[in-house]
Amino acid sequence: MSSTRASGVNAAARSTTSTVLSADGTSLATEAVGTGPVVVLVDPAMATRRDSAKLTTALAPHFTVVGYDRRGRGDSGDADPTGTDVANEVADVAAVIAAHGGRAILFGSSSGAVLALEAAARLGDAVTGLVLYEPPFIVDDSRAPVPHDLPGRIAADVAAGRTGAASASFFTEAVGVPAAFVAMMRVTPMWRRAKRIVPTVRYDFAVLEGLQDGRPLPADRWKDLAASGVVMVGSRSEPFFHAAARSLAEVVPSIEFEVLEGGHHGTPMMSPATLAGRMIARFGRR
16 A cells, blocks of 8 residues: 655655555555665664654655664554564565565664664675664673663563653663653653654664674674675764774675764764765765
8 A cells, every 4th residue: 555645754855655564464654755776764773764854855866765664663563562583674674675676775773773784684685785874782891781681671661561661771771871861851752752662672672682792793693794885883972883883894894884974873863964975975876
């Protein structure tokens, strides 16, 4: 099912919204705008496709930009509402690519970058390129590891309906947001949104399992990766993001390391012009 309407992303463009079915029957909401090579945007934890509006606007003159709501978020469903199988989210990416021409560049930020990388390693030549922005690997002592019991504690809070407690735990212990700032978030519309989305962070924990404990990245996890691309880190970002990006480029020869001058972890959503320029230079139409 699809429809065409004036895009909320760019009033001068037209966007096509559609519903794509994944392998397990999950209904995924997608939105495409622009012309040119297809770029699929893979969102980070606690985000929906609407959070990438600025990046979409910047890329649409050069690419067909496809955003989708990861399962359980926004307008998408989830046929396995307690599941954590990464294969399901990889199948979601495959379904979105198949519905938009069969081949695509993947862009992902934070945990979405790790999902994009995982999908590219499993989907072969359906993925033609990768742009990975600040995958949150913890590979040394530049940041404390994420507590091993955190996914279970958050899942228990979600199951008990304590989505506020689950959100607070995620922001403070996984993301590293100071508790005082989280307390301020609780009185904003952002907090209501976080409580709706927090049940889906189990998928982000699943794709990052074993990759946030302070140990080096596994040398052969992504050995089947066929696509080439870049892992970027903002010059203003925390040291552990720099260590993570360098480590990934070291273990995956087809991935180049690049520092985005002036960038920070929120760049893809807040101020993506320079990031978009780098993507256009690398993958845009010649």
